Amino acid sequence: MKLAFWRQAQTNFAPNTSIPCQIGVPVSCGSTINEHLSSMSLVGNLGNMVHRMAMIQMLDFDRTASSQINLYKLIEYYNSPKTAAKILNRYFDGLVITFSNIISHGNTEHYVLVELIRELKIPIFALGIGLQESLTKGDSSMLNKAVIELVSTLDDKAALFGVRGHGTKSYLNSIGIKNAEAIGCPSMFAYPKNILSITYPCGKVNKIISAGHLTLRQNTINNRFAKLVKGFHGAEAAYVFQSGLQTFEELLNVDDIYNHATQTINAEVINAYLKQKFNFTSNFYKYYSFCDTSSWRQAYTSYDVYAGDRIHGGVIMLQIGKPALIIHNDARVRELTSYHGIPSCSLDEFEKIGCHATLEKYYSKDSLDKFHERYYKALMKFNKYIKQSGLKLLKKFEI
Numbered sequence: 586m587k588l589a590f591w592r593q594a595q596t597n598f599a600p601n602t603s604i605p606c607q608i609g610v611p612v613s614c615g616s617t618i619n620e621h622l623s624s625m626s627l628v629g630n631l632g633n634m635v636h637r638m639a640m641i642q643m644l645d646f647d648r649t650a651s652s653q654i655n656l657y658k659l660i661e662y663y664n665s666p667k668t669a670a671k672i673l674n675r676y677f678d679g680l681v682i683t684f685s686n687i688i689s690h691g692n693t694e695h696y697v698l699v700e701l702i703r704e705l706k707i708p709i710f711a712l713g714i715g716l717q718e719s720l721t722k723g724d725s726s727m728l729n730k731a732v733i734e735l736v737s738t739l740d741d742k743a744a745l746f747g748v749r750g751h752g753t754k755s756y757l758n759s760i761g762i763k764n765a766e767a768i769g770c771p772s773m774f775a776y777p778k779n780i781l782s783i784t785y786p787c788g789k790v791n792k793i794i795s796a797g798h799l800t801l802r803q804n805t806i807n808n809r810f811a812k813l814v815k816g817f818h819g820a821e822a823a824y825v826f827q828s829g830l831q832t833f834e835e836l837l838n839v840d841d842i843y844n845h846a847t848q849t850i851n852a853e854v855i856n857a858y859l860k861q862k863f864n865f866t867s868n869f870y871k872y873y874s875f876c877d878t879s880s881w882r883q884a885y886t887s888y889d890v891y892a893g894d895r896i897h898g899g900v901i902m903l904q905i906g907k908p909a910l911i912i913h914n915d916a917r918v919r920e921l922t923s924y925h926g927i928p929s930c931s932l933d934e935f936e937k938i939g940c941h942a943t944l945e946k947y948y949s950k951d952s953l954d955k956f957h958e959r960y961y962k963a964l965m966k967f968n969k970y971i972k973q974s975g976l977k978l979l980k981k982f983e984i
Contacts, residue, residue: 586977587650589677594637594653596624596876601662612876614845618830619837621845624876630685631827631875632897636713637683638878639775644681645977651677660697670704679708679744679975683771686917688732688753689717695731699738708744710974712771715749719916722759733760740764745974750924752916768967769924772900777964779906785953786908789941790889793817795869796825796898797912801832806865809914809932813894814867816912816935816943823871823888825881825898826850830874833858848875848884890948892940894932896921903927908948926959928952 593599597609612623628634641653659669673680687695702709714736725733739746740762747768748754754767773780797813799806830850836842836858842851850872859865875881881901885891891902891909896918899909913919914932922929928947935943971978 586646587676587678588644588646589651589673589680590637590641590653591656591680591682592629592633592637592653593627593655594634594641595878596627596634598627599655599658616841616843616845617838618833618843618850621843621874621876622831622837624874625828625831632895633685634875634878635881635897635900636685636770636772639771639773640681640683640712642775643771643971643978645979656698656701660701666697666700667704670701673701674704674706677707679710680705681976682709682711684711684714686715686717686749688715688720688728688736688756690727690729690732695729695735699731699734702735702738702742705742708975709739709742710745710976711739711743712745712747712768713749714739714747714753714765715770715917715920716753716756717917719752720756722756725760736762736765745970745976747970749917750920752920766970767924768970769963770896770900770921771967772897773903773925773960774964774967776904776906777960780903780960781957782906783903783908783953783957785948785950786890786944790944791821792888792890793820793822793940794825794885794888794891794898794902795822795893796827796891796895797893798829798895799824799826800829801834801863804863806859806863809894811865812932812936813912814865814869816892816932817868817940820940821868821870822892822940823873824867824869825893825895826872826874827895827898835862843874845876848880849873890944892935892944894918899927908953910944910947912943925963926956928956 596612599609613620660666663669720727746764748765749770751767754765757765797810799810842854852870852872855872856867859867873884882905885902885905891899893899894912894914896911899911902909911922911927911929912932912935913922913929930943930947
């Protein structure tokens, strides 16, 4: 089966030319934040790499005849969704689209994607669709019309219409979308044996890694990040940027602030800048920003546990078979942690009682047993719907 995967899952530039046996070039080993930000221009929020790569890794298909394609750029190149669809119909047997929290009031760009999908004759496999925020059932007035058109078109045409959780399914059903099925996020199923092997941390953990929403706006630190930092009082932790680096405007072109080899950002410079500019003390002793999921997973092997306000930052830790506590502050993260059974707590509670206390509370042997039980059921359901859709999983995913 020759598959097209919408949007790329790693930071390779796509060449404008088209010749056989071709692959794009990776980002440079530049030493400034601006040079590193080319990674984000390719994949968006770096968490997108995690769920997109999962589908590519899990499926059994003709890899030499398949491609990762930015559909928006393909449409722009031909100046026509209809022509882009003809290209896909000609060269591929199916289109795999891994979304995230697209059910929102934005995303006007989806109009051209809808036009393309309507012209496709090959099967469409859509996964990972989720609510951006809580919405009133039966009321679609807050949604952008392009979003409504997209989910309606997928409802009519998709061989697989997978959404993140029961909240998204229930809402879509309430506005007339019939075929959406809650099957979770693909990123949770790429390394099932590792996740099922996770043991609960005994005693006080020392090496902690986190991720959150550090953005700088109008000379202030956003309150969401400030709460996360307070929760780490008395605990040392490293931090992963998944977005937000572009807001450090005065540091973007500072030489040697980013180390591409270790995919780290100079912690002394970041912490000194936060203190000097915002009188804010950060207790993170190391900062990462990754260009690919393999480096991300490898870096996490040096840590005992993840505790953070980014779902895919935590999924990376689960993928390598280590515990992750997901700190939630919005509906989209709560939906995913609830569906998969991942141990989680609110940002307010994390700020109030601190990192070690929340880990002890939510990572008992009993809570981990419940997570494994819930996860196994979700895994079986995911595998079932993947197979029913006509896709094929690699044998290693047959649990």
